[in-house]
Amino acid sequence: MLDLKDVGTTYGAVPMLRDVTMSVRAGELVCLLGPNGAGKTTTFMTVCGVVRAQRGAVEVMGKNLATIGTENLAALGVGLVPExxxxxxxxxxxxxxxxxxxxxxxxxxxxxxxxxxxxxxxxxxxxxxxxxxxxxxxxxxxxxxxxxxxxxxxKFVVMDEPSLGLSPKLIGEYFEITQEIHRRGTTVLLIEQNAEMGLSIADRGYVLIKGRVAQEGPAKELLSSKAAKSLYL
Ligand SMILES: Nc1ncnc2c1ncn2[C@@H]1O[C@H](COP(=O)(O)OP(=O)(O)OP(=O)(O)O)[C@@H](O)[C@H]1O
Ligand SMILES: [Mg+2]
Incomplete structure (x- = not known):
């Protein structure tokens, strides 16, 4: 559903994403974690083609993003929930x-x-x-x-911090709905700052720090990994 290979994005002369490689396969719920300013929304914008990747390749639904155009993503089966x-x-x-x-x-x-x-x-x-x-x-x-x-x-939904600003009760409800749509067969890329919540429903996770993928793996492993915890908690 999604393939980023060695993606680099700069804002003016300032590098933001560096060598970001990540993928989301059909049926997965993948969580992208990271602190404020790590580049999560930049990744979201790069996936929808609003921010152009200067380096590397972005494939969405098996097609080169550069040939698709943001306006055609919905027709290809991509649903976007922006920050x-x-x-x-x-x-x-x-x-x-x-x-x-x-x-x-x-x-x-x-x-x-x-x-x-x-x-x-x-x-x-x-x-x-x-x-x-x-x-x-x-x-x-x-x-x-x-x-x-x-x-x-x-077929594929990309969500950028949808739970931001919600009460704990509503966050719980929101995560339940996200889990439910995943159970019904929708592939999900969930961008989250709440690592525990995100990883508790995800299959795999990526931790983005200062524009780089600092850690990745099965959600369970990230949840129990001390190294991952010290990175984002
Ligand atoms: N259009 C832009 N021009 C210049 N710098 C930008 C632009 N958009 C974002 N940035 C900078 O890039 C960095 C990463 O921003 P981004 O929005 O991707 O972070 P984030 O991980 O989504 O953070 P948050 O959790 O706070 O939403 C920030 O330092 C931000 O100020
Ligand atoms: Mg953001």
Missing amino acids: GRRLFPSLTVIENLRLGYDAVSGGRPNFEAQLDKMSSLFPRIRERLRQAAGTLSGGEQAMVALARALIGEP
Whole structure:
């Protein structure tokens, strides 16, 4: 689903990602961990082609990202949940979801059926479908941002710190939903700062420090590894 090979990204003259090699295979839930400023969002932006990799290669869904274009990712089956939710605040919840649905063309059940599915997966937003997204609580907005990515039935979802700012109870709910969509067969790349939470539901993990992959491995090994802990805790 995703292959980064020796990816290097610079902001102006400042190198950010250095020799980042990572992959996500079909069916996996992979967690990308790292402290503030490690380059996690830069990796997210590189995966969606918003930030261009100056070195190395990025393949998404088996295709060279440079030949795809960000605007075609949804149609290829990639759902994106950007940092900070990025909803359209003056549009209603339904209108925000409609945009996610329309970005994916063909081969889906109709919008109403998908809306029903999202309402049962996210009971918290069921009663708020006609409310302006900007007036939702932070937790509700986080759910809408994920529903918007899922409504087109993507094969692969990439999430950038979706649990940021949520209460412990809502974080738990959010992780349960993430686990549930993974169980249903969706491949997930979850960018997280909460290593314990992220690794507890992941198959594998990568720890990014100062733009480099400092550690990687099965989630269980990272959870119990002292070296990994000293890196990110
Ligand atoms: N457009 C930009 N121009 C210059 N520097 C940038 C730009 N975007 C990000 N950076 C810098 O690159 C570094 C990595 O940022 P990035 O957003 O990838 O970190 P992050 O791991 O997502 O952190 P956080 O956990 O705080 O979200 C930071 O020092 C940031 O200031
Ligand atoms: Mg970030």
